[in-house]
Amino acid sequence: MSHDHDHTVPPSDLELRVKALESLLLEKGLVKQDALDAIIETYEHKVGPKNGAHVVAKAWSDLSFKQALLEDATATVAELGYVGRQGEHLTVVENTSDIHNLVVCTLCSCYPWTLLGLPPVWYKSAPYRARAVSEPRAVLSEFGTVLPEHTDIRVWDSTSEMRYLVLPERPYGTEGWSEAQLQALVTRNSMIGVELIRHREEVK
Amino acid sequence: MNGGHDLGGRQGFGSVNAEPESEEPRFHAEWERRIFALTLATGMLGQWNIDESRHARERQHPADYLKHSYYENWLVGLEKLLAEKDLVARIEQDAQCFRVPDASAARKILRTGGPTLLPDATQPRFCSGGRIRVARCQRAGHTRAPTYVQGASGTVVDHYGTHIYPDQNATGQRAGEHLYCVRFEGTELWGPESSSQSVYVDLWEPYLEEIR
Numbered sequence: 001m002s003h004d005h006d007h008t009v010p011p012s013d014l015e016l017r018v019k020a021l022e023s024l025l026l027e028k029g030l031v032k033q034d035a036l037d038a039i040i041e042t043y044e045h046k047v048g049p050k051n052g053a054h055v056v057a058k059a060w061s062d063l064s065f066k067q068a069l070l071e072d073a074t075a076t077v078a079e080l081g082y083v084g085r086q087g088e089h090l091t092v093v094e095n096t097s098d099i100h101n102l103v104v105c106t107l108c109s110c111y112p113w114t115l116l117g118l119p120p121v122w123y124k125s126a127p128y129r130a131r132a133v134s135e136p137r138a139v140l141s142e143f144g145t146v147l148p149e150h151t152d153i154r155v156w157d158s159t160s161e162m163r164y165l166v167l168p169e170r171p172y173g174t175e176g177w178s179e180a181q182l183q184a185l186v187t188r189n190s191m192i193g194v195e196l197i198r199h200r201e202e203v204k
Numbered sequence: 205m206n207g208g209h210d211l212g213g214r215q216g217f218g219s220v221n222a223e224p225e226s227e228e229p230r231f232h233a234e235w236e237r238r239i240f241a242l243t244l245a246t247g248m249l250g251q252w253n254i255d256e257s258r259h260a261r262e263r264q265h266p267a268d269y270l271k272h273s274y275y276e277n278w279l280v281g282l283e284k285l286l287a288e289k290d291l292v293a294r295i296e297q298d299a300q301c302f303r304v305p306d307a308s309a310a311r312k313i314l315r316t317g318g319p320t321l322l323p324d325a326t327q328p329r330f331c332s333g334g335r336i337r338v339a340r341c342q343r344a345g346h347t348r349a350p351t352y353v354q355g356a357s358g359t360v361v362d363h364y365g366t367h368i369y370p371d372q373n374a375t376g377q378r379a380g381e382h383l384y385c386v387r388f389e390g391t392e393l394w395g396p397e398s399s400s401q402s403v404y405v406d407l408w409e410p411y412l413e414e415i416r
Contacts, residue, residue: 019238028296030246032304032305089319106210106213106352107348109274117230118240127217129211130213135400138399142220155402156403157403159405159406160320162383
């Protein structure tokens with residue numbers, strides 16, 4: 001935890017409310033401290049975009065894996081051990097030179113936790129949730145992503161328990177790269193669909 | 205209900221604050237970390253389901269929902285559920301009434317998750333390629349039919365099988381309905397000037413009407 005704040009500043013109402021709630025729940029035995037710690041540890045250290053990057057790099061390297069992934073993502077990533085909450089049902093959508101996919105949850109913040117971890121703040125924010133479905137090109141440009149006029153932009157609104165992961169296009173100039181080298185190229189944002197993967201020579 | 209959470213297509217929010225980091229800190233304050241863990245841990249008591257939990261966050265004045273930060277809405281939802289389900293009084297009366305998970309039970313529950321796929325009890329009404337219209341529906345309860353697709357016509361592109369139906373699940377009654385992925389043309393949703401091309405939305409059978 002950062003300690004760059006002034007310790008003379010009293011805690012906010014929010015901090016107090018959460019602290020009071022936690023004390024009450026622990027005291028009454030409705031939650032256990034070690035369970036809280038295990039939950040935080042899981043989402044701070046165990047699951048994150050590296051899982052999704054592993055899946056993407058494997059799909060780029062192994063055509064039969066990619067076909068299985070596009071056909072039944074849930075079972076295919078389960079074989080790699082990626083199972084659990086907010087990843088119970090998965091669909092992978094593939095970007096091509098003509099098609100670009102973008103994922104949003106307009107009603108809350110549904111996101112494939114097992115592959116990407118917890119969603120970033122912007123994904124949960126009102127502007128993204130409101131505008132990704134109605135003006136995706138403008139939203140993409142705010143991420144520095146400008147796509148050709150002819151690109152078919154498909155937006156996926158995660159209204160059910162189906163979670164969506166974008167399979168980005170493999171960048172040019174990466175022929176012969178190992179899975180580990182490819183994995184290092186894959187960004188979280190590219191698997192949500194707000195950016196393209198650039199060939200970064202320094203990664204190799 | 206189409207409260208403050210039903211955001212698809214709303215205007216006036218300004219631009220997206222796209223953070224430069226590829227991996228931001230998952231929590232921006234200690235209280236966020238705590239409310240996240242408390243929400244998941246209390247959910248594991250099995251006293252409410254994910255749709256009741258979502259609905260508890262949605263049942264706020266729209267101005268409050270929009271003014272609050274993300275995890276503040278989680279706090280509001282959890283405070284509401286704890287009060288409505290009377291959890292503190294119940295455990296005071298009977299200390300054994302809940303099975304409270306420890307770390308290893310919690311890890312197991314996280315790995316199992318909450319699959320919503322159920323066996324088909326009926327034949328699906330629609331098939332891929334079929335044309336549908338989303339029924340207009342303004343009920344007070346929880347729904348996963350966003351306002352921006354209600355009344356719009358689309359094409360079924362996939363049938364995901366029978367899944368737990370959120371509208372009913374949010375009232376504590378578990379039932380299954382066929383779930384479809386439906387494609388809408390941007391111009392159908394936003395008008396002829398729209399630059400949006402296509403939007404794919406997952407919708408349950410009771411939301412849909414056949415177009416003949």
